[in-house]
Amino acid sequence: MVIAEVVPLVHLDTDRNLLYAIPPEILPDLQVGSLVRVPLRARRVQGVVVNFKRGTRIKTIKPIERIEMAACVDSGTFRLAQFLRVYYHAQLGECLNAILPS
Amino acid sequence: MLKRDTTFVVLGSQADRSTVYQKMLREAARPACVIFETIAAADSFAAEIGCRVYTSKERPVARQAIWRACLNRESIVISATRQGVLLPNLGVLIIDEPDRFGLRNDQQPRYHTAAVARWRSKHQQVGSMVGTAALSVYTTLLLNGGASLVGRGPISVVRPIDPRNIDVTPDDLVVLANRTLYGSYPQASEKPVSQIEQLTEHWKRAWLIGFDELAGIPEYNQQEIIYMKLQRLRYVADEVLVPTKSPEHIIFKPIFIDHEIRQRKQFGFPPFGRIAKITEPAGATYVKQFPGSANPARVLDQLNLPKGARVEFDPMHIL
Numbered sequence: 255m256v257i258a259e260v261v262p263l264v265h266l267d268t269d270r271n272l273l274y275a276i277p278p279e280i281l282p283d284l285q286v287g288s289l290v291r292v293p294l295r296a297r298r299v300q301g302v303v304v305n306f307k308r309g310t311r312i313k314t315i316k317p318i319e320r321i322e323m324a325a326c327v328d329s330g331t332f333r334l335a336q337f338l339r340v341y342y343h344a345q346l347g348e349c350l351n352a353i354l355p356s
Numbered sequence: 357m358l359k360r361d362t363t364f365v366v367l368g369s370q371a372d373r374s375t376v377y378q379k380m381l382r383e384a385a386r387p388a389c390v391i392f393e394t395i396a397a398a399d400s401f402a403a404e405i406g407c408r409v410y411t412s413k414e415r416p417v418a419r420q421a422i423w424r425a426c427l428n429r430e431s432i433v434i435s436a437t438r439q440g441v442l443l444p445n446l447g448v449l450i451i452d453e454p455d456r457f458g459l460r461n462d463q464q465p466r467y468h469t470a471a472v473a474r475w476r477s478k479h480q481q482v483g484s485m486v487g488t489a490a491l492s493v494y495t496t497l498l499l500n501g502g503a504s505l506v507g508r509g510p511i512s513v514v515r516p517i518d519p520r521n522i523d524v525t526p527d528d529l530v531v532l533a534n535r536t537l538y539g540s541y542p543q544a545s546e547k548p549v550s551q552i553e554q555l556t557e558h559w560k561r562a563w564l565i566g567f568d569e570l571a572g573i574p575e576y577n578q579q580e581i582i583y584m585k586l587q588r589l590r591y592v593a594d595e596v597l598v599p600t601k602s603p604e605h606i607i608f609k610p611i612f613i614d615h616e617i618r619q620r621k622q623f624g625f626p627p628f629g630r631i632a633k634i635t636e637p638a639g640a641t642y643v644k645q646f647p648g649s650a651n652p653a654r655v656l657d658q659l660n661l662p663k664g665a666r667v668e669f670d671p672m673h674i675l
Contacts, residue, residue, distance in 0.1 A: 342465035
């Protein structure tokens with residue numbers, strides 16, 4: 255099973271990316287840099303796909319709900335977000351949230 | 357010509373700078389973005405040249421359309437507020453008055469438009485142009501680093517005078533440093549010091565009343581702030597008069613900016629060092645200085661901050 259690593263565009267207590275299952279119907283369109291809607295506890299939040307993995311030891315994994323923009327963040331924007339993350343000691347999700355249009 | 361690997365500093369009045377931007381934009385690499393401090397200024401420039409607008413006032417759909425156009429490297433010109441500095445694939449970035457951009461957003465990261473523009477210019481080959489009414493520490497360092505200067509400053513003079521010799525006439529402009537001084541010069545046009553940037557009329561003489569009080573504020577960049585205010589006053593008056601008990605103050609000397617750069621370097625203040633202003637949940641506020649090369653995360657780790665502490669990097673004001 256292919257799993258997506260997603261950075262939610264909100265402040266988290268952890269600095270790690272979250273893992274989500276990819277429903278088969280969205281798999282062809284999903285790519286690194288896609289803006290997606292994902293469940294996060296009781297909320298639905300936006301997130302950006304940053305990587306794909308094969309398999310996980312986690313037994314129950316929530317799926318990505320939908321793609322909001324297939325190609326939203328390019329490599330230059332990722333680098334800019336990484337610069338902001340380090341320079342202003344912020345989380346990557348917060349930086350991407352500041353960068354992307356509301 | 358404004359290419360991806362060049363930096364220009366445009367010195368002049370708002371109207372002069374706007375003319376240079378328009379001229380440069382005709383040949384600039386696209387997408388090109390011009391950044392203004394206020395939504396009104398961004399709207400006004402867009403109306404003047406007929407370009408797209410990217411501000412928080414625009415609907416999300418319109419903002420997303422501009423984002424997509426930039427992603428696809430379309431040949432567009434955008435007039436924006438500070439968030440425009442984050443648009444993807446920019447060929448050219450023009451920032452009007454970079455020294456006036458504070459940290460307005462309350463959410464992390466509280467970024468500086470000029471710092472982001474500098475990084476993008478260096479690491480993403482975004483051609484940049486900076487427009488200003490007066491040369492500051494930031495713009496002088498750009499020039500020292502090889503940027504080209506376009507235009508020139510005003511020709512009127514700033515003159516310190518003895519406070520006992522104030523003779524304000526009805527044709528004068530009086531800029532007041534302190535609100536309590538309002539009404540002291542009813543015969544003239546009185547304006548607060550915070551409104552200097554909005555002045556458009558022209559006066560024969562302009563007075564800055566309360567200079568000594570302003571110069572006594574212990575901010576690391578206070579001298580530069582006053583200097584910039586005085587330089588802007590030069591555009592709206594033939595003569596700028598400053599009643600002061602310190603007529604030998606370094607602000608009145610032509611070497612002021614070089615002196616300020618040396619002082620900032622010596623004491624490790626921005627842009628040569630960095631400052632973290634920390635506000636703890638209980639209300640205590642303090643400042644930590646650290647070298648520009650240090651990783652902020654490591655600096656903060658050493659401080660063992662309590663949960664919920666708010667950190668602001670390189671604030672415009674420490675007090």
